[in-house]
Amino acid sequence: MSKITLTSYGATQEVTGSCHLLNVDGFRLLIDCGLYQGDLNNYFKNWEEFGFSAKNINAVILTHAHLDHCGRLPKLIKEGFQGKIYTTPPTAKLVEIVLADNLKIMSEKIAHSKYQPLYSAADLSNTNKKFLPVEYGQNFKINDNISFTLHQAGHILGAAIVKLKIFGKTIIFTGDIGSENMPLVKDIEYFDQADYVIMESTYGDRLHAQVKNRDAVLIQAIQRVTAQNSTLVMSEFAIERAQDILKVLNDYYEKHLDFRVPVYLDSPMADVVTKVYKKYTSYFNDAVQDSLKRDRDIFDFPHLKITSESRFSKNINTAQPPKIILAGSGMADGGRIIHHLAQYASDPKNYILFMGFQVPGTLGHRFTSGAFDFSYLGRKVPIHCAVDQIDGFSAHADQAGLMKWVGHFQNQPKIFLVHGNPEAMTVLAQKINNELKLKADILLRQTSVEL
Ligand SMILES: [Zn+2]
Incomplete structure (x- = not known):
């Protein structure tokens, strides 16, 4: 019997450190490998163990180039990850810049601590060699059981929503949900059908002002x-x-x-x-x-x-x-x-x-x-x-935008909320449950669920 399990190793009831693992009959696919950010307590979590062995990860799909989604990739490579990192062409380019800049910032941040930088310039260049660019809309087959397509997220250049097909089931990882009418990037895409949706909830309890003007x-x-x-x-x-x-x-x-x-x-x-x-x-x-x-x-x-x-x-x-x-x-x-x-x-x-x-x-x-x-x-x-x-330039959907996006499904996908603080998540989960009659749960750190 085929088995898919989902376990999150970051961005559970918090807004940084995105890192979600799908285990598909022993094939381990990581969605994002982001940095913990914020105060120093949170920041030093980056030096803790992942909770899985980097050597056992077979592939990574990266949603976008923000540090809280990509910032621990060089650590993953340093610890022995041998596979490919699939992402859009612009993201692959932006990540190079973001990680190099982060190495500088990190060195300054930890200057007076007992910590060494998480990774070296050599790890960085090894990371850059792992990217395999995949265009939006291209159906990419990782193996006989797993394929995916990347869709517009309306967030930043290159940002993608990942739609996976695994054993006939549709599993969607939102990455960060952007919006419509952004000045540059294309509008976010909506979906009719899915079995599972792993959804961000950063602004689950808030509305942006001033978007129109x-x-x-x-x-x-x-x-x-x-x-x-x-x-x-x-x-x-x-x-x-x-x-x-x-x-x-x-x-x-x-x-x-x-x-x-x-x-x-x-x-x-x-x-x-x-x-x-x-x-x-x-x-x-x-x-x-x-x-x-x-x-x-x-x-x-x-x-x-x-x-x-x-x-x-x-x-x-x-x-x-x-x-x-x-x-x-x-x-x-x-x-x-x-x-x-x-x-x-x-x-x-x-x-x-x-x-x-x-x-x-x-x-x-x-x-x-x-x-x-x-x-x-x-x-x-x-x-x-x-x-x-000015909040109107935010690349994140607010509560109304999140509800509109998740309200577009025509079937009844099971929703798992990630990437939000506990208050925002609770408000959004209740709203999804009450108004859309969909089951929305808050994913807990290192607690596996079977899909
Ligand atoms: Zn982002």
Whole structure:
């Protein structure tokens, strides 16, 4: 009798460390192998054992290039994984950048701890050799019993929902669920039938504000600092959101050729990622394909200055306002944005815009929750500038989006929730049970279920 078991080794009742194992009659297929992120306690879980032997894993399917889905792949390879990692072509390219950047960040993060980096540059290059790109929609047969197709997730470039066929059963892993009407990527795909759905639940208890007028909020912000002759600082998430925002600014600047306020992209990582986006334009949605007919470079526009080298970055401070600065990290828990916040936060005319959810404990959260000051290099910097947060560029579906996606099934799949905090999961599970009459359970760590 054929047997399929599902066991999760991460992102159970938490939002990081995605790692789900399917055992199909002894063939072990891993979906994602992500990093634990957040505070140091959580971060050091990455150094614990996987809970399975890396040598026994036969294949990996990777949903997308966010670190919480791919960040422990080099550890898997270091510990003896010999198989292939299946993913879309853009994801394979983005993961290289993300993992290399992570190695730098990790070394800084653990500098004063007893830990050594999880992996070396050599492990990284071995990881990059394991990728086997699979296009969206292509039916890929792993063996006689297991095949899969990758579908649009509406999340970030290359992100996929994985639909597996195993012994005639359909098993869907959502990865991260994005949404419709994203500025660049294609709309998320919906499904009619499945037997099992392993579903993320990050925003299971929350609705995003401002999705409809996100571009307008951004444009108002740049008009406001122009009128006040001041500085706008925007927090950048290097993958997808940075490119989404560059595209919105591109459209504005191309239309208003007399508008001359300089935009500084002060994020080396966002710059490198944007180059990947430029290479994979065929993966963008129809509206962007239309724009590309008129404008060959939708991420480059008059008055955009890319300051990847730090010597150019320093010139930003001396440039006369008005000016616009895009810098990472997205939650200001590191990166060049911190220096800009120190420089500009004390002037009430300046404006700081955080481009998405800010996790408690980050400097971004301190700003968006109304703090009066913050510490920078041993001194207190008062926060007198205007501060706002735009949620509309989030690459994650909110509760309504999750319900719409899961409500599309025409049969009665069994739902397992992963990748959410316990409160979000409980709210979403109840909503799915009550409103859609589907059975939704919360998957527990290292607790196997038979499919
Ligand atoms: Zn993601």
